[in-house]
Amino acid sequence: MWDVAEELSAMLVFAEHRYYGESLPFGASSFKDSRRLNFLTSEQALADFAELIKHLKRTIPGAENQPVIAIGGSYGGMLAAWFRMKYPHMVVGALAASAPIWQFEDLVPCSVFMKIVTTDFRKSGPNCSESIRKSWDAINRLSNTGGGLQWLTEALHLCNPLTSQDIRKLKDWISETWVNLAMVDYPYASNFLQPLPAWPIQVVCQYLKNPNESDSLLVQNIFLALNVYYNYSGQAKCLNISKTATSNLGSLGWSYQACTEMVMPFCTNGVDDMFEPYMWNLKEFSDNCLKLWGVRPRPSWITTMYGGKNISSHTNIVFSNGELDPWSGGGVTKDITDTLVAVTISEGAHHLDLRANNALDPMSVLLARSLEVKHMKKWIREFQESVEKQQ
């Protein structure tokens, strides 16, 4: 974005989403109860952006008659797309990078996400995904033996001793680690969720070449693989199964949003993916939301509000997706119309295109960025033409 802003002589504005970072409408008690949390919705966030743009146009000299483009990645990419859909009078177009706007209800199969994670591991080293697939039963068997829990605690260098109740949580934590690696499988060393080497899944897979080893060797290799993610910097003394990322991306706010609007079904079958089978269970999910936040989710609302797959009447949105990115499964990866365009980055993970230029950028992301800029320039040109026509 920094590079492109310079090319377009654009001002970059980063709008902080309400209830994230310092934008807490009720200060420290913003997350205290559902009454205070009522104002945390995507519609309200979009309205904030509309007010912000109006404010900037009113107060920044020269800004008033300039075109605005919405840009975002991930949830921010969904917001960028939705903002163009709901406030087309405010932005001439939107770049929605890695925006899984279809990861709702049954718009895509709930299995697609974990299938892509699996494919990333399968392609990053021989037997890699197969080793992970076999690791779950190894953990299950070890956790059933007498000294197994203590052995697992030590083999995985965990900060806190495992109890048998922790095994589900341990496996979820490991799964989430593989998911996160798939999201940040960038071609150069980076630090988005964690400091990581270039192509981190390839590094991880170097430890996961033999799925037919004994349970204990397999688990020891899993540790070495996890350690790439959690201890690339060499600072970690032990691994904490309550945490999967060091940087704070606002997990509290997202947890509430997932329990209200952002209900994303995920599932696995253990055959087409490398995970233990898991069926999506809305009832269980909803009960958990009631416990956590005192609310029940509205799984259909996002589709009702933003149109689901029926969005062809909108214009000027570029949906970009990296093929390595599990979120691409819920994204728009085929053109919908001439002006609702899909850009695919074959060697890209989660919104690689939004990152700064890098000498190691693969050709596919360079092409994607130039396509994106081409569309932005077109939106700006058309805006200027329509202004001239009015005069």
Added chain:
Amino acid sequence: MWDVAEELSAMLVFAEHRYYGESLPFGASSFKDSRRLNFLTSEQALADFAELIKHLKRTIPGAENQPVIAIGGSYGGMLAAWFRMKYPHMVVGALAASAPIWQFEDLVPCSVFMKIVTTDFRKSGPNCSESIRKSWDAINRLSNTGGGLQWLTEALHLCNPLTSQDIRKLKDWISETWVNLAMVDYPYASNFLQPLPAWPIQVVCQYLKNPNESDSLLVQNIFLALNVYYNYSGQAKCLNISKTATSNLGSLGWSYQACTEMVMPFCTNGVDDMFEPYMWNLKEFSDNCLKLWGVRPRPSWITTMYGGKNISSHTNIVFSNGELDPWSGGGVTKDITDTLVAVTISEGAHHLDLRANNALDPMSVLLARSLEVKHMKKWIREFQESVEKQQ
């Protein structure tokens, strides 16, 4: 609508707006305080319609894959247009009849509304608007004399004796009566706000031919004119200056909405219109809202939310307006694009086109209706073509 529904084999659904009629979210206490009234917004109403359409499609056999068209008049017309703008995936198009979507901020001059009212009276009888223009000072002079208040009370057949504090209210009530007559100046006897004869302003103007009469004769003629509106049925024993319509159109809900989102500036200058000069005063308006409802209005919000004049990226909306209707001043009366179309009814008052066919319908409304149906058929045809293409 009934006639056209038959022609299109359509189902008609009348959605009751929340906080109106029987749709009271907190029952009898729905208007008790601003906390309960928080849910009365146009956005929430649109969301209700979206949920309603989904529900109907799910539950009515055969409805699921049918196209839907939003239709409304007046505020309902604004909602119809806004619904197509915000939920284009839910309706293939909208007919927004007499929808003053630009009667906000400075999108149109605040004087335009009362100018149209004045024109209606000027064209409905010789000296008619001039007589009304002169009546205000006549009332002012009479109310300043000793027995004047009592005389006025009797001459106007008021239910309650006037005090000098009531004179402002009396004149506002008379003004609103002229406004209402302009809205319902239909070519045949009707009963929208009140039971009325055909072309009621012409009937009213028969009593207002001589602006140069004495104050007392002028006021007596004003009574005869008002009596056309308030006592066409012959049932009224006296006139009540606290009421301008017998039918209940939800004035409570609208009063709150006018004090939050629906801030519509009106003004007069007494020269280009037949009223006493009145400057739009947002501060005064806002203070009054605080007193009435404990809220202050957000005069810019409707423009921020719905785009003001910058709506050309939307499609498939017909804006119809009657030239006799004062609300046409804040309406869309010129085509914006090929699919955002203005239909003008030269002999039409407030959403005449939505009324049932009548032998006395002027040619202009027949033409308007046939244009509207033409557009509806086009929307439906395009919808069916796009469905066929997907199969």
